[in-house]
Amino acid sequence: MKTLKEFKDFYNKSMHENLSLLEKRRKRILRFVLWSFLVAAIGILFTMASASLFFPKDDYYSLKVFVGVIISIIVAIVFFYVKGRDKTFYSDFKEQVIKAIVTFISPDLSYNPKNYIGLDSFQRSRIFLTNVDRYRGDDMVEGVVDKTKIWFSEINAEYKRVTTDSKGKTKTTWHRIFKGLFFIADFNKHFTTSTIVLPNRLGRSSFARFFQKMNISRREKHISLEDLEFNKYFVAYGEDQVEARYVLSTSLMKRITDFKKSHKNPVFISFVNSFLYVAIGYNKNLFEPSYFKKLNRFKIVQEYFEDIQLAVGIVEDLNLNNRIWTKQ
Amino acid sequence: MENSVVLLILAGVLLLFIILGYNRLVRRRNNAEKAFATIDAMAKKRYDLIPNLVATVQKYMEHERETLTEITELRAKAMSGNLSDNEKVDLNNKISRAMGGIMVAVENYPDLKANQNFLQLQGSLNEVEEQLSAARRAYNAAVTDYNNAVQMFPSNVFAMMFGFKTKLLFEISEKERQNVDVKSLFSI
Known part of the structure; x- marks a missing residue:
């Protein structure tokens, strides 16, 4: 790091x-x-x-x-x-700034400003179950961090709502499903069922637990975990009670909690088919030049560096290079 | 006439209440029992690895003959069946301890540590241990859920009526709270 x-x-x-x-x-x-x-x-x-x-x-x-x-x-x-008009300003910025930072963080990472994580991967993660009507993205980074393969990019997924008013006019509005950084890594354990970790928006009252357990929208069942601090920030769902706990070992829960505590953005995590998916919500557009801010100041570049480092750092934060199980 | 209809409805509601309460308790007890069966299944996976481990290790380990014999005997006993739940738990604890001893002793045998077979086996063992720990945690969650129902009002009334008793939780050892990491024992 x-x-x-x-x-x-x-x-x-x-x-x-x-x-x-x-x-x-x-x-x-x-x-x-x-x-x-x-x-x-x-x-x-x-x-x-x-x-x-x-x-x-x-x-x-x-x-x-x-x-x-x-x-x-x-x-x-x-x-x-x-x-x-400066035709190449935007692409030169991506090449000379973002790509330079990515390669500086690790030469084993490659950067493609136009590419992004596909919709199929986004849906496979089972984090967001809403039907996606518009899906965009850019700034794809992929490569290997020590023993772990990773992919991440910026993603903006939306759904459409068409309303008809009293005069019969239809109006289409777009609503956000997810906007931010979407990260995929090859997980260090084998597993076959899905386990989802979502932000706990309801708190820990018995009322909240009742709704969390009810869980009408997912096929995964509520997993009640023993780490109280983890439960303060997250609520977990899984298809298999034992495998969910196999994936969410006590130490991983601790690491996820620490990761969440050090970043204010909402964090969604899922484990599907031996892959780890992490979605970190952002309101801003990531890795874009601002035309109204001075570019050659360290503070500006520091922000790009920290956003990329945050994604690459997941490998270390969640200890994914710890390959002590049969999966290499 | 009207009074009797009201009474009949009341009786029906009460009966429904009892049935639902009873079913809830049964469901939770079954969940707990299913979770215990899963521990058993994971423990069996570990029994299957033991002969392999013993075969791989005994060529190298001269001083741990006793532990190896002990672990083989424990396995045979565990496989023989007809054991009560408590005996199973006890045996598994003993196996865990013996295996832990072997894994620490491996430190003294650099050849063994480099053996590809052994490394693979170690990966499988770590996996089984972690699964076993997950199964225990799942069991504890299911039992806590069940015990809550047995002790909390109003379901405790039915529990008393139908003789449901609280179940014991697994003690999760301090070591288990950590990620099972046999490798860390080697890297001193």
Whole structure:
């Protein structure tokens, strides 16, 4: 595991220069965005002024103004497109910043900005059972950490709700199922049934336990575990009472609790067919450049580093390299 | 007339209440018994590994002959059947202790530690131990559930009426609370 200090050295030595160049390009893009706004604003003001001065207020008055405004906006966009566009800024950022961090964390990891964990894997995890209508993602990282194969990417899964109002108009709204980091690892034990660990949103009252036990939506049954601190944060479901406990050994429960305690984001975990799935919810878009923040500051890059490190660190946090069972 | 209908309904509700309460207790007792049977199944998996372990290890271990004989005898006894639950638990505890002793002694035999057969066997043993521990924990969860029903109102009333008694929990040893990690015994 790389420390923040090691990363800082790496940043100073081999990233800072690239970032300064990227920062220049970002500023240029931002400058042209502002210029384009100015062009549009001048065009719109000009339209308004000339309209009130020269055009009679006939039936087509508002249409003429509208056309004038549209033309101004189009001119501004074309201006930006021809002069200010930086076609490769985004891909260069991914290559020079995110890829550099991934390879720094471990040379055994590979990064592909356009790829992502497939929908079939997402559904196989059995963490989210809602039907997915729209599924997107990017920033795929895969590779081997010591003895454990891992894959992770950013995922955004949504479902659609179509409502019809009293006038018969239909309206489609999109709702989030999951957005954040989705992580898969080859688990260190063999097992065949599924075990799911979800955030405990109800607490530990007997009322909460009643609902947790009822569990209408899943085929997995509630597993009552003996680790009280674990139960404070999580509720577990499994198809097999013994295998669920075989997977969730007392030490793993402790490690999962510690992992949860050190991160404020919601954590969902499942164990299906000898694979471990971890979904960590985020509200922000991960590993994306911000056009409105200075790029060549360590603080900005530190955030990318910590987000990637968090995922890669799961292997160590959950002790997945401990291969003392028959699975190698 | 109306009164008798009300009484009849009351009697029906009471009867239903008793039946449901009784069934709940039976279901929980069965769950606990099923969990105990699973421990048994896992213990059998361990018995199956013992001859293998003894065969692999005895070529190397000269000073642990006694322990090896003891473990073989314990296994034979466990396999013979006709044992009460308490005797089974007791035997399994003895086997655990003897196996633990062997695993510690392996430290003195570097050749054995490098033996591919042994390493594989060790993996299987770790697995069985972990499964056994999982089965015990599942049993304890099922028994706790059952004992709660036997002791808590209102189901304790039916438990008293039908003679349901609380069951004993497995003592989970401090070692078992940790992840079973035989390897850690070697790396000093």
